[in-house]
Amino acid sequence: MTSPQPACTDPSAAPAARREAVLREAVRRGLLDPGDALVAAFVDLDGVAASVAALQDAFPASVDVLHTFAAKANCLVPVLARLRELGMGCEVASPGEFAQALAAGFDPDRIVFDSPAKTRRELVRALELGVAVNVDNWQELDRVDGLLRTGASASRIGVRVNPQVGAGSIGAMSTATATSKFGITLADEGNAERLVEAFRERPWLTWIHVHVGSQGCPLDLMAEGVAQAVALADRINGEAGRHQVTGIDLGGGLPVNFADDTTAPTFAAYVERLRVRAPRLFDGGYRLATEFGRSLLAKNGFTAAYVEYTKTSGGRRIAVTHAGAQVATRTVFAPDAWPLRITAHHPSGAAKHGAPVPQDVAGPCCFAGDVVARARALPELAPGDLVALLDTGAYYATTHFQYNSLPEPAVHGFTVDPDGRVGFVPLRRAQDVDELLRPVG
Known part of the structure; x- marks a missing residue:
């Protein structure tokens, strides 16, 4: 059962509440969908503007x-x-x-x-x-x-x-x-x-x-x-x-x-x-x-993906998601240097608040090392839930690794107006299978 959805937040709201509001609206609009949009990236355009202003203000006029x-x-x-x-x-x-x-x-x-x-x-x-x-x-x-x-x-x-x-x-x-x-x-x-x-x-x-x-x-x-x-x-x-x-x-x-x-x-x-x-x-x-580059964009973006299956292997809980090496290449191949925070969400996008349980968050790629986080303490994930990989506005989904011919996910820019309304701007549409075949067609 999904938890109730909190009210949408304004641009000055806490980052966690702001991301939750964006996820809920993305689900409502079908930008995240368990059948058609299994993974998507989001860029906070308000945050980008604030980061640029901070850079410009740091140097004297x-x-x-x-x-x-x-x-x-x-x-x-x-x-x-x-x-x-x-x-x-x-x-x-x-x-x-x-x-x-x-x-x-x-x-x-x-x-x-x-x-x-x-x-x-x-x-x-x-x-x-x-x-x-x-x-x-x-x-x-x-x-x-x-x-x-x-x-x-x-x-x-x-x-x-x-x-x-x-x-x-x-x-x-x-x-x-x-x-x-x-x-x-x-x-x-x-x-x-x-x-x-x-x-x-x-x-x-x-x-x-x-x-x-x-x-x-x-x-x-x-x-x-x-x-x-x-x-x-x-x-x-x-x-x-x-x-x-x-x-x-x-x-x-x-x-x-x-x-x-x-x-x-x-x-x-x-x-x-x-x-x-x-x-x-x-x-x-x-x-x-x-x-x-990274310092202007990284914290102004996140990547969200559905959990497809969960299992227990050797006593370890594993959530198999649709975000792995194709969108988090550095984290998968160099996890000690590039660890990512992960948040757990209900299918509605609302945050999960259950007791933390150590579990692996794995990706869809067909090799054993495709794990974004190991033994990460999160509310227990279930099929249909969403995970959000934080601080991925730079590199990550926009530097796609086409392992297993996994297509590029959509990237959406977003803003939140003073009344808390979330707006989306398409930055890259999702790649489809026909586009994957085009180079040989």
């Missing part, structure tokens, strides 16, 4: 800064378009993301192109359109040299440096280690001097880009990497005798708190660390750019 969104975190064109409307630029790292940014309406001069493997064709297009380019390595710099000899470009061009300040707690998310594949290393013998000379010889080389990593990287590590980039910029300008480096691209990478609904660390806290470690960023001498 006296600093010229372009905030770009890292498209890999949520590459859906309607999401990118909404971010553009909120004043964001876009950071892209592939031809697909490049095309999605243009489709979302970003002006080329508000797009930043980062990738360690840019092709000649990709660089030609970026330079023709005037998109900002961050060069990753010496060979790419030679390639850009050759392309600029054939024609001028309005692009602002920088070099990504690796300050080699070390790793955070998740090695795969740490990009400033001694042997990282990204950027030109600063501590390796001769590289700093070679960079000074490279800038001095190229008047069009005017930015420095740095990105220490993301999840698992502490703020002090990130700020130290930025400080080394600023020191290099000051050295280049001093030795060149002119204001050669005009901008610092700080990258992104603010970690996300997946433990509860608190947003921590905040953008304001990060800026305070930068003020301590790299005060020159705030005296007006450099233009700035940022490339945040």
Whole structure:
């Protein structure tokens, strides 16, 4: 028997009550349905706007800064378009993301192109359109040299440096280690001097880009990497005798708190660390750019799925749901680094409040490791119930893993008006079987 549905909540309501209201309305409208819509993702558009405002407010108005969104975190064109409307630029790292940014309406001069493997064709297009380019390595710099000899470009061009300040707690998310594949290393013998000379010889080389990593990287590590980039910029300008480096691209990478609904660390806290470690960023001498992704979207989304079956195996309760590795790839394959909170709901979407029972929450994929949570204490799940995977607004359902040819689920944006009415906006429709067959048809 389902519990009674609480009244719908307004935008300032507690996150748990807000999610419950959205789930109940999604069920009522058929966006979640045990026959046709077994899994769906939801993005809180009000929350996204609040996160963007927090980022913009964290930097002083006296600093010229372009905030770009890292498209890999949520590459859906309607999401990118909404971010553009909120004043964001876009950071892209592939031809697909490049095309999605243009489709979302970003002006080329508000797009930043980062990738360690840019092709000649990709660089030609970026330079023709005037998109900002961050060069990753010496060979790419030679390639850009050759392309600029054939024609001028309005692009602002920088070099990504690796300050080699070390790793955070998740090695795969740490990009400033001694042997990282990204950027030109600063501590390796001769590289700093070679960079000074490279800038001095190229008047069009005017930015420095740095990105220490993301999840698992502490703020002090990130700020130290930025400080080394600023020191290099000051050295280049001093030795060149002119204001050669005009901008610092700080990258992104603010970690996300997946433990509860608190947003921590905040953008304001990060800026305070930068003020301590790299005060020159705030005296007006450099233009700035940022490339945040996960920290803007993660906590503004969740993924909901039906429980199809429950069983007991070796004394362990198991709920088999329709959300597994296809929508929670990192959590399934690296559960210690990417644990997700899960909430239990009645078929109506109302929260379940029974006594917690340890149980596995498994997915639909046909391999034994497709488990989103092990021995998680939740109200006992039953067939037809819903589970919600929290903090999945970035990556997750929008970075689909097509194991077992499972189709992409629908993604819905939502808002809640002051009277508590929930509204939905389609961000991606569910993929059907015919679309799966189209590549061979």
